[in-house]
Amino acid sequence: MEIIFIYLFVIGCCLGSFINVVIYRLPLNKSIVYPNSSCPKCNAKIKWFDNLPIISWFLLNGKCRSCKTKIAFSYPIIEFFTGLLVFLNLYAQPAIYSQQPTYITIFLGSIFSVTLFTLALLDFKYYWLPQPLTLGGLILGITSSLLIDLSNDFYQFSYSIYALIASFLGFIFFNLLSHFGRKIFNKPVLGGGDAKLAAMMGSWLGINGLFISIWLTFASAGIFVILGLVLKKIKRNQKIPLGVFLAFSGLLVWYFGNQVFLKIIFFQI
Ligand SMILES: [Zn+2]
Incomplete structure (x- = not known):
C-alpha cells in the first residue's frame, strides 16, 4: 500500500x-x-x-x-x-463515480485535478482561462463518462447524458450571469473563460456537484472580497480571478463528494 x-x-x-x-x-x-x-x-x-x-x-x-x-x-x-x-x-469520493472502483477515481481524478490546478494558476497569474485547457478538459470529462457507460452497461448512457446536461447547464448559467451582470453594472463582470470552465466542471462533477461547486465559489469569493475590503488588501474595482475559486471549489467537491456540502448549505451541521 x-x-x-x-x-x-x-x-x-x-x-x-x-x-x-x-x-x-x-x-x-x-x-x-x-x-x-x-x-x-x-x-x-x-x-x-x-x-x-x-x-x-x-x-x-x-x-x-x-x-x-x-x-x-x-x-x-x-x-x-x-x-x-x-x-x-x-x-477522493466524487459523488457521480461513487460506484466505481478506486483505481478509476484515481485515474480520472488525476486528470481532473491537474487540469483544474493548471487553470487556477493561469487565472491567478494572468486572469486567463485558456480555451485549449477548458475545452480539452470538457472533452476528457465527457469521454471519461462515456467510457464508464460503455464498461458498465452498453445500453444505458446514464453517466454521459448526465455529464453532458451538467456541462450545458454550467455554460448557460454563467452566460446568463455574465449577461445580467453586464446589464446591471454596465461593464463585464465575468471573464469569458468562466462559462467554459463551468461547462468543463459539469462534465466531471455532474449536475449536483457542479451547482454545489458554484455555491462554494460564490461563498468563498464573497468572503474573500469582504475580508479583503475590510482589511484594505483589495481595492473596490479590483478584478477577482473567479476561475481560481471555481477550480478550488471543483476540487473540494471531487475529493469530498456532495453530501458534506449539501449538509452545510442546508444548515444540517
Ligand atoms: Zn542560466
Missing part, C-alpha cells in the same frame, strides 16, 4: 513539473512539448538531473547551474502541490 502512496506522489510531482512548463510557455504562445527546457536567462539546456521535480531545485539552491540566475520558489511548490493533489485521489 505504501508503495502506491509514493508512486502517486512521484507521478504527481512529475505532472507538476509539466504544469510549470505549461504555465510558463502557454502565455508566450510557445510549444509545450518542444524544445526541452532551457534557462530563460542564459539559454543553457537544463540537463535531466537538474530537472528532477522538487529535488533539483534544492540541489541547485534555487539557481541556474550555468548563470546562477534565481529559479523561482514557485517551481518546487507547484510540483509539491500537484503531487499532493494526485496522491489525495486515493481518498
